[in-house]
Amino acid sequence: MEHANTILQYMENNQAEFEALLEKAVCMETPTEGEKDDLAACRRFFADLFEGIGFSVSVLPSGDDRYGDHLLAEYGEGEDSLLFVGHFDTVFEKGSFQPLWARDGGKAHGPGVLDMKGGILQIYRVCKVLIGQNLLPQGKKLTVFLNSDEEPGSYSSQTYTKQLAQNARAAFIMEPSFDDRIGGLKIGRYxxxxxxxxxxxxxxxxxxxxxxxxxxxxxxxxxxxxxxxxxxxxxxxxxxxxxxxxxxxxxxxxxxxxxxxxxxxxxxxxxxxxxxxxxxxxxxxxxxxxxxxxxxxxxxxPPYDADAPANKALFERACRIGQALGIEAWGRMVRGGSDGNFTSSVGCPTLDGMGLTGRFLHQTGEYANVDQAAKRAAWVALLALDVLGD
CATH class of the missing domain: 3.30.70.360 (Alpha-Beta Plaits)
Known part of the structure; x- marks a missing residue:
């Protein structure tokens, strides 16, 4: 497949930067209903990253005193966009992890390393390669929406998510996969x-x-x-x-x-x-x-329907593109919800669980397989090109 080797090599060369940024993000503790200053600092951290590669960024107010504000980042002109969705809040109270960051071989441990600060940084590196290598098709747009309240149910952000999804060619939900399988994806949710x-x-x-x-x-x-x-x-x-x-x-x-x-x-x-x-x-x-x-x-x-034709077609694309990287895609419907429920509900083709692999999310044993991150990021980037190239 065209660009597969170029993109994979880029991700592998970029791995040290990715891991350094991941450590910084994880060490910024961001409980959903924690201190607003903590959430704002993390939002600015991600805003600076996306702004640094040419995105225009804006803050979308939550309108709810319980939660922090949200981040919208956009690159490119026109209305033909691909939407990436993530969240920077975590379920953990401050002090739940001691130390905040730890490595164990190819695994990284810390609050939100899997769910889902690692997924946000996968978005960043995917966008960075598409822009930096001049791979983004002419007239196409990248839209990134990061919210601060996904864990309790996206009460203040779901309207934004649905509005953005209505105008998107597809939605990539960068939540974690469901175990250690490099090809794991979430193709439906209750x-x-x-x-x-x-x-x-x-x-x-x-x-x-x-x-x-x-x-x-x-x-x-x-x-x-x-x-x-x-x-x-x-x-x-x-x-x-x-x-x-x-x-x-x-x-x-x-x-x-x-x-x-x-x-x-x-x-x-x-x-x-x-x-x-x-x-x-x-x-x-x-x-x-x-x-x-x-x-x-x-x-x-609402349910994220695995059998909706648009969702099935997007998963089939992912299966085909994964083969170019030696990845066998494996889709699973899960009971836990995400912002993918909202994007799918407005008819936007949706694929979820596209972030990092790992286990024990929402537990103090949470870990992410950072040694699989480069190949998964390349997979997402190639799928993005395929979707935007139609």
């Missing part, structure tokens, strides 16, 4: 709903008159069992209902709680299952008639 069910009953002294209580705790426990029993894994689709927390409104000793809240995290492989569960949870009736229930929340992410 949709997600998040709910809080609040119960209000009647509290009472647990010794003197427990019979006078209408326990919110018992009501919500029974509802939790019934709701989790709605999970299904069969040929018509997959629905998983997980009860993630149960809180009592009465922390006092010797008290039957009259108030409480139950949190649900629901994943669904197709929209019909998500809509059906949404109707059911909103029509819940109390088991104890002396307790009232209110339901908050709803569908947060």
């Amino acid at each position: 949709g997600r709903s998040v709910y809080t069910i609040r119960a209000k009953g009647r509290s009472a002294h647990s010794g003197n008159e427990p019979e006078a209580a209408a326990s919110a705790l018992i009501e919500l426990s029974r509802q939790a069992l019934a709701l989790e029993a709605m999970s299904k894994l069969d040929g018509s689709g997959h629905l998983t209902v997980a009860c993630t927390s149960l809180l009592s409104g009465n922390p006092a000793f010797c008290t039957v709680p009259g108030e409480g809240a139950l949190s649900l995290d629901v994943r669904f492989s197709n929209q019909a299952l998500g809509d059906d569960f949404d109707r059911k949870v909103r029509s819940l009736t109390p088991i104890n008639p002396s307790v009232t229930l209110t339901v908050e929340g709803g569908i947060n992410k």
Whole structure:
């Protein structure tokens, strides 16, 4: 394939710079709801990198005090663009890793090294080779959107993501792959709903008159069992209902709680299952008639459909191009969501899991295979050329 050797050689020669930048980025701790100055500093770090290779950069406000602002970087003229999507927030509280950066052979450890500061730097090196080697086709545009709130659900950034995807030829989601396979990609994702069910009953002294209580705790426990029993894994689709927390409104000793809240995290492989569960949870009736229930929340992410023709065609391109580099592509649908759910939902051809390989994301054992990064970056660059060359 034309340019394959040139691009791969460039990435291999660029590896030391990539690893040095990755260490700097990882050592800038950026919890999603952490200090705004930390998030802003990391955003500026990436802005400076892209500006240094000719991008125009701008800050897009989050409009939400919980999160930092977002970064948009654009290179080229016209409307025919390829969209790269990433995020610079991480799930880790500051101080979760000691030390912040460590190497173990071909692996690098640190907060967000895999999810997904490594993926952002893959975007940077892909764009750098396309621009620096004059490979970007005439009249084509590179668009990079990096947000600060992906981990909790992209609440303040998803509108930007969808708007940019509507005008893009394709969206490359530079989230991590799913294990150590160099050819791993994520070709679909479940949709997600998040709910809080609040119960209000009647509290009472647990010794003197427990019979006078209408326990919110018992009501919500029974509802939790019934709701989790709605999970299904069969040929018509997959629905998983997980009860993630149960809180009592009465922390006092010797008290039957009259108030409480139950949190649900629901994943669904197709929209019909998500809509059906949404109707059911909103029509819940109390088991104890002396307790009232209110339901908050709803569908947060639509499914990223692996079987959508545009998504399948993009994955098939990746398979073909990977062969030129000796990479066997391996696609997998996963239950966790990403910004790929949003790009796919507006009809933009989407391919996810295009960042680094590694394991244990969201855990203190998180690592990335930096020794596979050069070949994967070359793969992404060649796929970008193929998409933009049509």
